[in-house]
Amino acid sequence: MAAVFVLAAGPAASWNPSELLAPCRGDCGVAVYAGFYVEDSMSELILTSPKPPSAWSYDRDDRLVAATVSRRAGRLGSHFTLEPEVGVGQRSGRQSATEVWGALFIRYHGFPWDGTVLTTAAVSTGLNWASSVTDVERDRARDEEGSQWMHFFAPEITFALPSRPDVELLLRFHHRSGVFGLISDAWGGAQYATVGLRFLF
Numbered sequence: 001m002a003a004v005f006v007l008a009a010g011p012a013a014s015w016n017p018s019e020l021l022a023p024c025r026g027d028c029g030v031a032v033y034a035g036f037y038v039e040d041s042m043s044e045l046i047l048t049s050p051k052p053p054s055a056w057s058y059d060r061d062d063r064l065v066a067a068t069v070s071r072r073a074g075r076l077g078s079h080f081t082l083e084p085e086v087g088v089g090q091r092s093g094r095q096s097a098t099e100v101w102g103a104l105f106i107r108y109h110g111f112p113w114d115g116t117v118l119t120t121a122a123v124s125t126g127l128n129w130a131s132s133v134t135d136v137e138r139d140r141a142r143d144e145e146g147s148q149w150m151h152f153f154a155p156e157i158t159f160a161l162p163s164r165p166d167v168e169l170l171l172r173f174h175h176r177s178g179v180f181g182l183i184s185d186a187w188g189g190a191q192y193a194t195v196g197l198r199f200l201f
Helices: 002-008 017-021 042-048 135-140
Strands: 013-015 028-038 058-071 074-076 080-093 097-109 118-130 149-153 156-160 167-177 190-200
Touching: 028 167, 042 167, 058 097, 058 190, 080 118, 097 149, 118 167
Parallel strands: none
Antiparallel strands: 013 074, 028 058, 028 190, 058 080, 074 080, 080 097, 097 118, 118 149, 118 156, 149 167, 156 167, 167 190
16 A cells, blocks of 8 residues: 555656666566467457456467566656566467567555455557567468567456555467557467466565
8 A cells, every 4th residue: 555655655757767777666566477369359359349357369379488677767647657668478389489578567555445455457569579470470460471570469457455555467479460450450369368476585
């Protein structure tokens, strides 16, 4: 709950890039997560045919393991923080490629049940580079070529015990794509439903 109180103090919005290099004060994070490829398109899952993760189509022969470093470096109002992140991931199985990305997350804090389970929800925007364009991405690409550079969009939810706010259960939809042609004519990319842990320090 202390973290929520800190967010409510001070000006309505703040951003100080120099803080990124300052000593960590509970606002730095390291996460590790892993998961399986999701066959359904994100637009279907979110917009046209929403369904719970238990009903998604997974390819368990297509896996991702990833690690990230992030830091809370700004805020908007009393409930939103801005968090730059860099990460690296390795796909294995049906696809073999290394991903590297940089992104900015905007995170919501302050759910009414935080006294029982601390919960946050976040979305990102950023750039993702893959070491190769796999057959899966090439098949999903409208230009039949794909692209190593794509947009990185990774909605996530975290949960933590009030007694251990420094350890979060992380549920992330790891997604890279051309944003309907805005970033890349390839359009389609790769996406994984993942679970992991984030440690704050």
